[in-house]
Amino acid sequence: MHRSRSEDVPAPAGGRLIIRMNSDSGWVRGVAALTEQVGLALGLDAARAEGAAAATCEACLNAIEHGSAGCGAAPDVVVRFEPAEESLTVAVEDGGPLFEPPASPPRLEQQLDGSAPIRGWGFALMRGLSDRVEVAPGHAATGGKAVRLVFLRPRRAAESKGRSQS
16 A cells, blocks of 8 residues: 555654564565655655665665575565654665675676676665665674665755755
């Protein structure tokens, strides 16, 4: 059920929401829907809330696919929603090792001519849909790594864009 108006969803009073799911992609749709609803509740417009949901979905799918690299097991994925006055941060954590995300998207020409695999667009997607993407150590309780997606709330996003255009 998609809501189109933020007034329909009460805004969180503070604190965090933490979801722990097993490495089953069936849970990702629910996490994406929840991300959209939290975004709407925090004042993101419908397009930004849908973008937050898509970026979170990509981060969750990456965690499920790559989070067990070197671990030998499929770890749980933890999603932390961290609302703040100026932003919503969604941290997607898994047990995998830290890594340096690609600095730029893959070269489409190389993918089309077969000299590069047809993969690797996830971070470009997440960067395009969020205001900031970070890869950091995971929470002390879970270890591993966290992909942190930051979505500025409307007033802060407008101020940030105004400063960057000056």
